Amino acid sequence: MQIIRRVYDWFDDRYQITPIIEKNVTKKQVPRTLGWAACLGGLSFLVFLVQVFTGVLLLMYYKPQPDQAWDSVTFLTSNVPMGWLVQRIHTVGANLMIVLVFMHMARIAYYKIFRRPRELHWVSGVVLLMLTLTLAFTGYLLPWTQLSYWGAKVGTEIPSAIPIVGNDIVEWIRRGRAISGETLGFFFSLHIWILPGTAVLFMLMHFMMIRRTGISRPL
Amino acid sequence: MTCANSGNCGRRRFCKTAITGMTAASAAMVTYPVAAFLGLPERLESNKPLEVPLDLLQEGQARYLEFRGLQLILLSWSDTVNVFNASCPHLGCNVVWESAEGTFRCPCHGAVFGPDGTVVSGPVSAPLQPVPFEIQDGKAIIG
Numbered sequence: 001m002q003i004i005r006r007v008y009d010w011f012d013d014r015y016q017i018t019p020i021i022e023k024n025v026t027k028k029q030v031p032r033t034l035g036w037a038a039c040l041g042g043l044s045f046l047v048f049l050v051q052v053f054t055g056v057l058l059l060m061y062y063k064p065q066p067d068q069a070w071d072s073v074t075f076l077t078s079n080v081p082m083g084w085l086v087q088r089i090h091t092v093g094a095n096l097m098i099v100l101v102f103m104h105m106a107r108i109a110y111y112k113i114f115r116r117p118r119e120l121h122w123v124s125g126v127v128l129l130m131l132t133l134t135l136a137f138t139g140y141l142l143p144w145t146q147l148s149y150w151g152a153k154v155g156t157e158i159p160s161a162i163p164i165v166g167n168d169i170v171e172w173i174r175r176g177r178a179i180s181g182e183t184l185g186f187f188f189s190l191h192i193w194i195l196p197g198t199a200v201l202f203m204l205m206h207f208m209m210i211r212r213t214g215i216s217r218p219l
Numbered sequence: 220m221t222c223a224n225s226g227n228c229g230r231r232r233f234c235k236t237a238i239t240g241m242t243a244a245s246a247a248m249v250t251y252p253v254a255a256f257l258g259l260p261e262r263l264e265s266n267k268p269l270e271v272p273l274d275l276l277q278e279g280q281a282r283y284l285e286f287r288g289l290q291l292i293l294l295s296w297s298d299t300v301n302v303f304n305a306s307c308p309h310l311g312c313n314v315v316w317e318s319a320e321g322t323f324r325c326p327c328h329g330a331v332f333g334p335d336g337t338v339v340s341g342p343v344s345a346p347l348q349p350v351p352f353e354i355q356d357g358k359a360i361i362g
Contacts, residue, residue: 057253057257071288074288075287075288077288078287078288079287082255083256086252086256
């Protein structure tokens with residue numbers, strides 16, 4: 001344990017990290033009445049990080065072409081050591097993140113924490129919710145299974161109900177008239193970096209605003 | 220205020236040990252699978268070829284095989300051996316060998332294929348996909 005102490009002291013000498021760690025972790029002050037529900041936001045973020053990590057691992061084997069996508073996923077699941085575990089964590093994590101995000105939203109709504117001065121927290125939070133759901137939707141197409149294909153087909157058919165521009169929107173999303181390799185490539189790039197990048201930006205705003213306004217006291 | 224004053228040094232030590240132990244176990248539980256996942260592909264079992272002894276198969280009989288996540292069907296017919304991907308080119312159901320008829324049949328939509336995989340009838344536009352293999356010492360070697 002001495003080695004850990006010495007490494008810590010090396011950093012502390014140079015960067016004075018002890019006050020930062022104390023203020024944010026070991027001696028952090030929270031209201032007495034705060035319950036476990038206050039952890040839901042942080043938990044959502046933790047699951048997001050797990051998704052990014054497992055997603056990067058999956059990306060080492062996934063091939064985003066229609067004739068190779070499902071084979072690459074099957075290969076990963078059955079032939080790469082622990083591949084089944086990485087894929088299963090990513091799938092369960094996606095569902096788990098959505099559940100946690102909704103529970104977090106419910107707590108905020110119930111305690112009316114979105115009131116002044118925290119209106120923009122709520123707005124950025126809703127944007128994050130939309131990004132999370134879209135991440136789940138685009139990710140589901142990638143394994144190119146029957147459920148993936150038909151789910152994406154039905155989901156992308158919904159905008160066609162909008163008058164006048166509906167069909168154009170559907171064609172824009174699908175990159176064509178039907179779900180194809182073009183759709184797969186588009187959803188892939190959305191899922192890999194466009195949506196996660198945007199989510200990180202909005203998370204940064206969300207967290208910075210929360211730190212600035214401070215924790216709100218329950219009613 | 221030391222633990223000697225409040226009389227709970229034993230408890231503090233227990234908690235420290237327990238938490239350190241659990242953190243170390245958690246770190247190991249994450250590191251091991253990731254390290255295994257990132258390992259070299261040469262060690263993967265799947266890269267080895269599949270060997271099938273042919274003496275167990277009679278003329279006019281077929282066998283299902285599992286190979287790299289695929290289901291294959293191996294047929295012994297008129298002194299030759301054929302290996303196909305058992306997945307019907309229509310919608311992927313496994314085809315069944317009917318030895319009385321001398322044809323492959325797909326139970327899902329009724330596609331019929333000859334013993335060489337060509338289409339006889341049914342809602343299918345492509346023949347059964349052949350799988351390359353070699354015969355050595357009375358065994359079929361796939362892959």
